[in-house]
Amino acid sequence: MWELQQPSVRMVTRLLLLTSVLLSTCQVAESQALFTGVTLTLEPSNDVSQGTNVTVRCQAVVSSSGFLNRKYTIYKDNAEVHTESITTAEDLIYSLRMARVANTGKYKCKVNIQDKELSSNSEKLTVTGLQTPVLSVDKRVFSEGEEVTVWCKAPEESGNIVFYFYKDSKELYEEMVNANQVETRLRFNNAGDHRLHCDYRVILLPDSVPSTASNNVVVTVKELFITPVISVRPHGSMIIEGDILDISCSVSGNLQNSSRLKVYLNKGQNLLSTGQSKANHSIRALAEHSGEFQCTLEMGNVVKQVTENVTITELFSQPVLTMYPTEVFEKEKFTLTCRSTNYSSDRISASDVKYSIYKDNYTLTPGSFNGIYVVPGVVRNSSGIYSCKADARMISKYSAKLPVHAKVLVSKPELTAIGRVVVGKPFQVRCHSDRGSLPIEYTLWKKYSEVNSTTVQQPHHQAIFPITVQHYSDMQDYKCEARNNPKIDAVVSNKLNTTVIVPLSNPGLSVVPDLLEVTEGNEMYLICGVEGSPPVTFKWYRRGNNQPLFTITSIQSSESLQIKGLGNEHSGTYYCEAINYANMVRSQPVTVDVPLRKGTETVYSEVQNSPTGAPGDHYDYQGSVEYADLNGDQPEVNQALLEVNHQDHHDLPVPVE
Numbered sequence: 001m002w003e004l005q006q007p008s009v010r011m012v013t014r015l016l017l018l019t020s021v022l023l024s025t026c027q028v029a030e031s032q033a034l035f036t037g038v039t040l041t042l043e044p045s046n047d048v049s050q051g052t053n054v055t056v057r058c059q060a061v062v063s064s065s066g067f068l069n070r071k072y073t074i075y076k077d078n079a080e081v082h083t084e085s086i087t088t089a090e091d092l093i094y095s096l097r098m099a100r101v102a103n104t105g106k107y108k109c110k111v112n113i114q115d116k117e118l119s120s121n122s123e124k125l126t127v128t129g130l131q132t133p134v135l136s137v138d139k140r141v142f143s144e145g146e147e148v149t150v151w152c153k154a155p156e157e158s159g160n161i162v163f164y165f166y167k168d169s170k171e172l173y174e175e176m177v178n179a180n181q182v183e184t185r186l187r188f189n190n191a192g193d194h195r196l197h198c199d200y201r202v203i204l205l206p207d208s209v210p211s212t213a214s215n216n217v218v219v220t221v222k223e224l225f226i227t228p229v230i231s232v233r234p235h236g237s238m239i240i241e242g243d244i245l246d247i248s249c250s251v252s253g254n255l256q257n258s259s260r261l262k263v264y265l266n267k268g269q270n271l272l273s274t275g276q277s278k279a280n281h282s283i284r285a286l287a288e289h290s291g292e293f294q295c296t297l298e299m300g301n302v303v304k305q306v307t308e309n310v311t312i313t314e315l316f317s318q319p320v321l322t323m324y325p326t327e328v329f330e331k332e333k334f335t336l337t338c339r340s341t342n343y344s345s346d347r348i349s350a351s352d353v354k355y356s357i358y359k360d361n362y363t364l365t366p367g368s369f370n371g372i373y374v375v376p377g378v379v380r381n382s383s384g385i386y387s388c389k390a391d392a393r394m395i396s397k398y399s400a401k402l403p404v405h406a407k408v409l410v411s412k413p414e415l416t417a418i419g420r421v422v423v424g425k426p427f428q429v430r431c432h433s434d435r436g437s438l439p440i441e442y443t444l445w446k447k448y449s450e451v452n453s454t455t456v457q458q459p460h461h462q463a464i465f466p467i468t469v470q471h472y473s474d475m476q477d478y479k480c481e482a483r484n485n486p487k488i489d490a491v492v493s494n495k496l497n498t499t500v501i502v503p504l505s506n507p508g509l510s511v512v513p514d515l516l517e518v519t520e521g522n523e524m525y526l527i528c529g530v531e532g533s534p535p536v537t538f539k540w541y542r543r544g545n546n547q548p549l550f551t552i553t554s555i556q557s558s559e560s561l562q563i564k565g566l567g568n569e570h571s572g573t574y575y576c577e578a579i580n581y582a583n584m585v586r587s588q589p590v591t592v593d594v595p596l597r598k599g600t601e602t603v604y605s606e607v608q609n610s611p612t613g614a615p616g617d618h619y620d621y622q623g624s625v626e627y628a629d630l631n632g633d634q635p636e637v638n639q640a641l642l643e644v645n646h647q648d649h650h651d652l653p654v655p656v657e
Contacts, residue, residue: 041059107124188219224299241287242395243285318340358389410437410482414431429467512560534555539578
């Protein structure tokens with residue numbers, strides 16, 4: 001017997017050293033690998049028929065001196081189908097045994113070596129040919145309404161498959177499965193022989209591949225000898241409104257299994273009656289009941305139906321409500337007429353039809369009457385929704401609703417100016433009534449002459465007229481009228497009343513006091529006056545200076561500028577400007593030349609009107625310039641202003657409101 005001996009320390013050390021050397025060698029070999037590419041091939045070819053064994057070969061192009069770990073991944077149509085890691089230099093083999101159409105697609109391979117990943121080219125595999133499906137049933141003879149189990153199989157196929165079932169070449173059912181067969185139950189309600197078959201499609205997105213048709217299976221459906229029966233009374237085609245209409249739905253045939261039987265009587269979507277073997281419905285006939293009635297029989301899964309078309313003649317036609325005149329104004333009377341134009345002369349006469357008229361669902365004519373009603377003009381509000389009803393032999397019919405909107409008479413219009421009114425310049429006036437139904441005709445008059453007219457059709461439209469006045473008093477000549485009812489007179493506005501601006505004219509500049517009476521150191525007043533509408537802005541200028549000496553806005557027709565402490569330095573040419581909302585005017589210039597006197601010395605002075613108004617030489621303006629206080633202590637200035645304000649101005653208005 002051999003004895004186990006413990007390894008010596010020297011031997012263990014040598015083994016560890018050898019292992020370390022081998023591992024180091026492997027690491028050096030891996031670090032020296034040259035990975036240059038990946039190729040993929042399909043064998044025996046890219047196009048094969050069904051049942052062929054196909055090899056997908058993936059080869060890594062690698063140069064190395066030792067051990068390598070290679071990870072292979074196979075993809076079909078970008079979906080991963082196989083992964084495998086190997087350490088040898090052999091190619092990766094992925095086998096498709098007995099390839100089917102479902103294996104058709106684009107294949108490629110990825111290889112990862114030392115964290116470096118490369119992909120192959122993509123190769124398309126096409127597999128042609130599908131297996132012919134087989135159809136089978138669990139029974140070939142059965143009764144109406146029974147369910148039959150059917151199978152369609154293609155055992156050699158794979159992938160996503162849609163199966164189709166056909167009865168007498170018409171598609172009956174379809175189902176998609178990820179399997180090679182499908183089972184379902186079908187119901188047959190039509191008696192007789194029927195031919196069944198199936199086929200399928202293999203889904204290859206975005207397309208599909210169809211198979212050939214399966215075998216045919218003939219099944220026989222036995223008829224259940226029961227049928228639904230529908231009857232209508234009274235018989236014949238002349239059923240008139242008011243007649244009692246009786247409709248019944250029953251069953252004819254073998255009723256041995258009547259416990260499973262049920263019948264339904266309906267008209268369109270309305271279920272009228274139901275019962276186990278009979279259903280009845282009785283109504284007073286109306287024209288609206290005309291149409292198709294259905295009698296339906298159900299027994300288990302068997303459904304049978306029969307229909308009957310019923311025509312009901314009107315006893316009298318739906319009444320029509322009319323009004324005359326078709327357009328009315330408030331507090332105008334109008335006539336409503338309710339009439340049924342057609343009636344069945346076999347049953348009634350025209351006088352048998354009685355009428356009622358309603359307004360907003362309230363009766364206007366208690367009791368029956370001949371259908372003519374006059375709405376009196378004293379009614380406060382005749383607008384509303386009107387309708388009428390016709391009655392005969394317990395039959396009532398309503399007309400369509402008739403909306404009546406009594407028009408509102410136009411109110412007294414107002415004539416107003418738009419914007420500022422300046423004599424001699426065009427402006428616009430607006431004629432407007434606060435109340436009144438459209439359309440409204442507006443007419444502008446000047447005294448007794450028509451100026452213009454327009455018709456307002458829409459609520460956002462306005463009647464606007466352009467005019468021009470040559471004198472402020474012309475404003476009183478304008479009026480406008482409004483009319484929306486041709487049967488009555490138009491309503492007339494008041495006279496046009498607005499502020500009129502008269503342009504400024506006849507500007508003048510005068511000096512007070514007379515220069516012969518002025519001594520050195522005294523004061524002088526330059527008075528600027530105009531004709532026209534206030535407010536007026538006055539400006540005084542000394543030629544040679546573009547800036548005004550003084551500016552003031554006044555409601556007077558003249559104002560003054562005071563110059564204190566007169567001296568020779570005040571010599572020069574002066575003028576003034578006046579401005580209102582209409583225009584600006586400038587006075588003729590006034591030239592003042594003043595060797596002044598002291599005490600009783602002689603003074604030479606001259607006041608000249610410059611004919612040209614052209615600017616003269618520039619003078620330095622010195623001294624005190626102030627606005628004259630009209631309520632001050634200068635009576636001669638006040639008198640001069642008063643004369644200017646009243647001379648020939650008596651015919652000019654303060655702005656007229």
